[in-house]
Amino acid sequence: MVPKEEEAQTSETGQEAALEDVEALKEKVENYLANWQRAQADFINYKRRAEQEKMEISKFANSILMLNLLPILDDLERAFVSIPPRLAELSWVDGVRLIERKLWATLEAQGLSPIKALGESFDPKLHEAAIHGKGKEGIVIEELQRGYQLHDRVIRPAMVVVGNGEEEEEEKKEE
DSSP states (O other): OOHHHHHHHHHOOOHHHHHHHHHHHHHHHHHHHHHOOOOOHHHHHHHHHHHHHHHHHHHHHHHHHHHHHHHHHHHHHHHHHHHHHHHHHHHHHHHHHHHHHHHHHHHHHHTTOOOOTTTOOOOOEEEEEEEEEEESBEEEEEEEOOOOEEETTEEOOOOEEOSSSOOOOOOOHHO
C-alpha cells in the first residue's frame, strides 16, 4: 500500500503537471489565435490594396492614349491662332472648332485638365523650365507648351519661361 502522504504528493504532482499542460495548451491556443488574426488582417489589407490598384489602373488606363492625343490638341490650338482673319469667319473653320470642342469635352470627361501656368509661381511638379527670361523671379512669364493632368497626376508638365528677377532690378534702379 502507498502511504497517504505519498499519494497526496503524487496527486499534487499530477495536478501541477496537468496545470502546466493546460498553461502550455493555453499559450499555444493564444499563439494560434494571434497568428490567425494577423493572417486575417493581412488578407483584409491585401484586398484593400488590390481594390485600390484596380481603381488606379482603371483611372489611368487611358493615360498613354491621352498623352498621344495631346500633340493633336497642340496642333489644333496652333492652327486656330494662325488662321488669317479673312478665313476665320468661314463655316468649315467653325466646324473644325466644333470638332476641337467635342474632343476637349470627351477628354475632360475622362479626367484630363490643363495645368495653369501663366502668372503662377514656378512649381517643378507641374512646370518644366525651358528658359529664364526677364520678369519677376520664380514666376512663369510665358507658356511654351501647355501641360496637362489626368485626374490628380501630371501626364505632361507645362514647358514654361520663368522670370529671373532682372525686371525687378531695373524698376528699383529707376526709382
